[in-house]
Structures are given as structure tokens and as C-alpha cells.
Amino acid sequence: MRKTLKLGLITSLLLLVLLVAACRADAPDTASEAVEEETAEESMPDTMAGNPLESPVLWERVASGELPPLEERLPNEPFVVGPGVLLPEGHVDWKPGVYGGTLRTLHFRPDWNPDIFVGMNEPLLSAPGLGVQDIRGNVLQSYEVSNENQTFIFHMREGLKWSDGEPVTSADVAFVAHDIYGNEELTPTYPRRFRTRNDPAGTPMTLVVIDDFTFQVDFDAPYGGFLRNLTIETWNGWTELVRPSHYLQQFHTSYVDLEALRPLLDEMNLDDEWNQVFTDNDCLNWYVNQEKCIVSPVLAPWQRIETSEPGLLVFERNPYYHKVDVDGKQLPYIDRLLSKLVEDVEMVNTGILVGEADFMRESTGLVKIPLYVENGPAGGYRHQLLDMHVDSSSIWINQTYNDDNDPNAASWREMASDVRFRQAISLAVDRNEMIESLYFGYATLPLDTVGEELSTQDVQRANDLLDAIGLDQRGDDGFRLYPNGEPLTMLIEHGAHAPDLEPASELVGEYLKDVGIKATVRKLESTLWAERRNNNELQATVFWAHDQGWDNNWTSDTIQRAGYAWWVYMTQSPDSVMAMEPPQWVLDSFELDKKRWGSVSGGDEYSQYKEQGNAWHRENLPEITVVENVKYPLIVSVDMDNVATEGYAIAQNFAMEQLFYVNPENH
């Protein structure tokens, strides 16, 4: 008994000592900080502790000489943000903001928070609201187009600096063009966007440096979409043409000896593959969330910093960021971003409910709105309904389906490639019921891609169409048979990527039974789903696709959903074992896109090709869209301002640098 008492005493003593030590280590700091704060506040009115055009968190670093003054950190002509600049006029009631605060958010995949990625990405050129109209400079200052959209001259921002203070010049562009794209070990195939008309078979660009801040790009045919390809098309960023050559040269064997890289090669368990070492240190814009972007200079509004806590991502403001507001205050307004790693998308939503997120886009769901409303007041957040840039569900009928174990695969292909079959499926679906039950009415019929006639349920007509294509025989169970007498079954396999995929698939399966098609619905683990799709083994599925109304959608993108083997034929290699030769209507979509890429983005000609693409979609039904114009709840702190009230949620996400807290001291 006495022994246990002693033990208990010793442990509590130890704890006490620890506590005291912890206090000791900390106490002087907090005390002095408090004193400093007080003095700073007192003296502010007459002396001004720092430049009001930059965030107070930088004042000390500027005063100590660690950072040059703001004027030397900003480019000669900064990018000015005001009403209608980042988001179109009317989408947000823009106000000049105040500095300060931490934006907290959550992520569930290691080093990957899509909201932070989108918010930090800076493309070379940009347009309001991620559109294609009014493309202007962003990282680059301006451009001139001549020679019938074949010659592009770009002017860089003089005085623009990397986050480490080094200037951004045309040497950085030349480094990308010659040492990265021109190096086979780093770039086995020349990037498509820098080939004429975004065509994988097109001729690569020629890039000529004119002076320190000017360079010229030439193509051998008109490529009006090139400028748009330097905005956020496929989510690219500044790294497409500008990378920090002064930093990256130390990992490139054209500049250093292979042996100098030996310690790094050893660390990664490599022999001589220096290109992997290079890639591991090359902070492409995709990787702004990752460890490698802590050290590498960036051009983003924030930069990741080191923390000792596993799974935690912390980002601090980039003192050299090139955007200012209309009053000349350097952006971003919010000083810090912080993202906590949790287990999965459900735990992200739990985190939202208990008030651990000030901003959340990607992982929210319409179905959770009642919970957001119930817990929002206690958690200090609200939800803002905005447009979703993807069609949240669409039925894919794989017209090239091939599974060696399925003797009916050929019959399926013959049936599925008859457009009347796809029309019948579209007619069988009760979209109004799905819009009400799955999307709470926040979606419309797919008028762009399916058309009113085919998106209104008509079971009689669906049955007639199916009978007409030779599916009029029925088996003992009442379900339809293939023309050769074999039973027709349709396997709908869906992943778990979004909360609406499962109920949507189940409903589609039920509707199909009403027209005599025996549909089985199966849920697959997402990786397995992808694997089966990539092997052309998915017969049918329900998944999302980029919204046709969104300008980042291309007509030919639908082919991967219409027939995976056609997609392989067109985009990988016609010689691939899996590839199948596509019919004319498939080829038409690629031709249409090529013409659209050739035209000037957002122009009349461009819009005409886009409308032709939609007409092509309605005629051929490469995929059967269920709904269009779906809404999306964006979670924001109640104290946050400059939040969009209209437009795409992802566009608001992209304009993160103009968000601010009304009361930053509370965050």
C-alpha cells in the first residue's frame, strides 16, 4: 500500500515539475509579447509601427531588415483587385478588406487539400470567374497576339519576385522551355498545350526570348485557344512556363554533376535517376500543398511552412505576392491558412459541424444542408449555395465494353452503340423525381446536353424504341433478351466518390427495370472502380462529368465516357491492345474541339463551336446526363466577407486572396 502511495507521489511530482518547466519556458515570452503589443498599440497613432499597405505580421520582419520594404517587394505594376476583377461584377459585393486571421479548414488525403490548392493556384493569365471572356495578365503582365493567332508576345511583370525575393525573369521561362520541356528525361512527351491547337500530334511551339522581360511563342497554325490554355484550363498554374531556375538548377544535371546529387539519390533509394530527384524538388503548382513547396520558391498568395505536427498543413502569406487591392494594400487579407488531416470525407463533415472549418468547398454535400443549418449558429459558420462546375451525376453506357469472361460482350456493344438504346434509357429515367429527392430541387433538366424531349420520362416510348432495336423478346422473368436469345443484363457499377452516386445509381437501376432491362447495381471501392474503367471492363456506371455550361468542358472529353476503347484509340495509341476504331461521330467531336482550340476563346466563332458541341451531344448521347446546373453548399465562417453569392463555387474558391474577416482578432 505504502509503495503505491510513494509511486503516486513520485508521478505527481514529476508531472508538477514538467508543468513548471513548461510554464517557465513559456512565461517570459508571453509576458514580453504582451508588453510589446501594448506599446505597439499605444504608439500607433503618432509613429505608425509599419506600412498600413502591408499586413502587420510583416512589420517586424521589415523593420529588422529581413524583408525589404513593400515597394521593393511588389512588381512595378502590381495586379489590382477590385470589384469585378477576380469574380464577375454582380457575383460578389466587393469591399476593401482588413488584414489578419487564420483560415481553418480540413483535408482527408495526405498533403492534398483541393480547396487550398485551388485557392493558392496562380495561372499565367486569368479571367474573371474562371471564364473565357476578358483574358488578361496575371503572373505575366500582358500579351500581344499577331499573325492570325500564330504569334504570341508576352510581357512579364518587371519587379515581380519569387517568394524568396529573387526576381522573376525570362531566364525562368527559358529554363522551362529548354531544360525541362526540352529534356527527354524530364519530359518524355512534349506537353499537348504547347503544341499547335492543343493537338497531341501538333508541332511543338518555338519559344524565343526577346529581352529580360519579354518572350515570344510561335505556332505553325492558328491557335486561338492558346491564351485560354494559360488560364486555369485543366488547373494549370504559373509553373507551365515560369519556374524558379535559380533554385532548380541545383537538381539538374545540365548545371551540376551527377555525383553532387548522390546524397539525394541515396535518400530516395535510387541509382542514377536524377530526374526523380529533380521532380521531387520541382514545386509544380499541383503540389503547393506538399512538403517540397516549403523550400521551393513559389508565386502563390501563401506558402506552406514547416510544422512538427504530422498531418497538419500550415501556410503563411507570401510577402512578395503580386496582387494589391484598389487602395494599394497587398493581398491576401488573411495571414494564415491551416488544414487538419482527418480520416475521410465523413470526418471532414463532422469537423464542419463542430465548427472546425472556416472555409470548405470540395467535401460538402447538398444532402448535409439540414445538418449545416442546425449546427451552424453554434459552430460560427454558414452555408452559401453556389453553382457546381460538374454535373453531379451522369449515366455512362460503355459502348466498347469488353470483358473476356463475358460471352455477351459483343451483343452488348452492338446494342449500346445504337443511339436508340441510349435514347430509351434517357426516356426511362424520371429526372424530376431525382431532382426532388437527391438535389432538393437545386438542379435542372439537362436541356443543353440531352434536350427537353429526351429528358422527360416516357416509358411507352422507351419500350417502343427498345422493341424496335430487336430487344422485343422477353425471358420467363419478364426481362428483355438479346436478339440472339441470351438474357440481357446491365451491370451498373458505381464508386463512392460522392454522396449522391449511390442513390442515383439505385434509382436508375429501378427505372430500367420498369422498361424491362434487368439492371444490377453494385458499389465498388473507388480504386477498383477506376481499375475496371481503365481496363474497359465497366459496362455502365453513374459518375459526374464537367458541366457542359462550364467553359472548361470540351466536347471530345465525353468520349472516355461513351466508349473507353475509343478514348484509348484517340488519346493514347491506336495500336494499344484495348483500342477500338471509333465511328465517324466520335471523330467529329475531336474535329470540333480542334476547331474550337483554333478560334479565339470566348469569341463568336468559339461560342458557335461550343453550341455545335452541345447539339452533337443531344444527337449522339455519348453519355446520358441526369441533371445540369446543380447547386453546391460552400461553408464559410459567419465573420467572412467578400464571399460570392452567385456563380461557381470553385470560382469563389479561386478568389480566396480577397476573402477577409470582419473581426480578424477573433480568428
Added chain:
Amino acid sequence: MVTYIVRRVIMLVPILLLISVVSFAVIELPPGDWVTYHIENLRSTGIQLNEEEADRLIAMYGFDQPAWRRYLRWMEGIVLRFNFGWSFQWGKTVNELLAERLPLTLLIAILSLIISWVLAVSLGIYSATHQYSILDYIFTFFGFLGLATPGFLLAMVLAWYIFKYTEFSPLGLYAIEYMGEPWSVDKFIDMLKHLIMPCLIVGLGSTGALMRVMRGNLLDELKRQYVITARAKGVTETRLLFKYPVRMSMNPVISTVGWTLPAIFSGEVLVSLILGLQTMGPLLLRAVLAQDMFLAGSIVMILSALTVIGTLVSDILLAAVDPRIRYEGAASR
């Protein structure tokens, strides 16, 4: 004894090699690789990578090379440089990742181990010496309840109720306000508050079973003749109890060391997942799901190795503690 230990240690080498091959094969078995997972990940969040970017990644990370070459390279790193390879999803070495998570994992595992041993042994002794008393029934009831309740369920229910009634979110290691902040008294206290729940849940998880084992064994021992003899000779009850029967009935507790070692290292996977703790368990789960092969392979290998070593340690410990086992071994030889 010494030759026995040496022999067992030498036997470890081929076993560990075999384990490494099996671990690697298990990780390689499912179709696809990290690059396909990564691309799907981007795609599913609405980002479409070009096909050529995919090809570039596959070639870049050496996934176009045969599996045996990748295995040899992995082993070469471990044996020559003690480098467990590269984690693709985290973009750093496996060694760094393990080092980051080991302290918390060990802390929770050891604390909960102490909780469970202290509780199980003391309650077990009480239950056995006061058989069929009211407290014995109560302990037995909770023992069975603890045995039957999965830790993760308890974690979920408790987390919800604690949040509902106290507005304190017991998820993670500390509240989100303290994350990324320098150490302070508040942060330390906050961490202690967050540590109580996982330690208790993981600890209580094994308490029920151990307590029942302890009680059963001690009851058997208490009926032995040597106990009666000692009591007849006037040895005080406490001294008698702790000197012989308790020591004898500790054997099963000691033999758990074999599987405790890997358990300490891996952390309670499900409980950590639910409470959002960054321990080894969730790291392994993520690695397997993302087909981050060197990370997953390394953890599986280390766990297997620890199981083998733990078994060896518990064999040696048992022999050292219990003279009967020692003598039995000598007699059969």
C-alpha cells in the same frame, strides 16, 4: 540458455527475409499502383490530368520496371543504409514519417498498457480473493461488458456525448486553435485533456480479458496445497498472496508481451482513426489504400519483425521469471 538465445536470434534472419518478400508481394498484389491511384484522386476531385502527364509519372517513379527490381532496390536501401524507401503520397522518406509518428504512438500505447495492467491485475486479485462478493459481480459484469464492446464503438459514442454535453471536441491531439502554435501551458493542458480518452479506451479494451484471466488463474492457485500450508504456518495473508499465487498467475500477462510489442508500434488503428490521432495505424491504412508500396511494405515488415522478436522476448522472460519453465526445459534436454 545463452546458446538457446543465440540460436533463436540466428533463426530470425531467414524468417525476416521471408517476411520482407511476403510483405512486398502482399503490397504488390492488388492491381494498379500509386500513380494510377494518384491520377484517379485528382480526377475524382475534378482535375483531369493529361495522358502524357500520367505516362511521365509512371516512368518517373519507376513503375514501368519489373517488381523484383523494385524489391531488390528496396532491400538494398534497408540493409546498406537503413533507408526504408520513399513514400510517394507524402513526398518524403519512410524513416521521417515513422519518426514523426512514433512518439505519440508509443505514448498512447504505453500509457494504455499501464492502465490496463494496473487495473486488470488489481481488480483480478480483488475479484479472486473476494469471490462471489458484490464487488466481484460488479467487476465481472463490467469485465464482460468491456470484453464485448469494441473500442472504436466506445470511442464514437463517448466522443459524441462528451461533445454534446461539454462542447469539448475530444478529436485529435489538441484543439484546432493550438495546432501549429508553439508550446504553452494551455496547449499542454489541452493535450492532456485529449489524451485521456484514447488512453482509457485502448487501455480498457484489453482490461476485461486480462482481468478475467488473472481472476481465474489466481482462484486456481489459491486452492493449491502450498497456500494452505503457508497459511497454516501463519504467514500473513497479504505476504502470502503476493509472494506466491499472484506471481504464478502473472504468467499469462507476461506471455502477452509477444503480441504487445507490435501492438504498441501500430497503435489501435480503429480508435486512432475515429479520434483523429496521427499514429502508426492510420498511416498504414492510408498507405495500403493509396498503394504507397514502400511505406506500406515497410510498416508491415516492421510489424511482422516485432511480432517475431516479441515472441522471442516473451519466451526468454517467461523462462527467467518462472523457475518451473526453466527446469522443464532443462529436464527435457
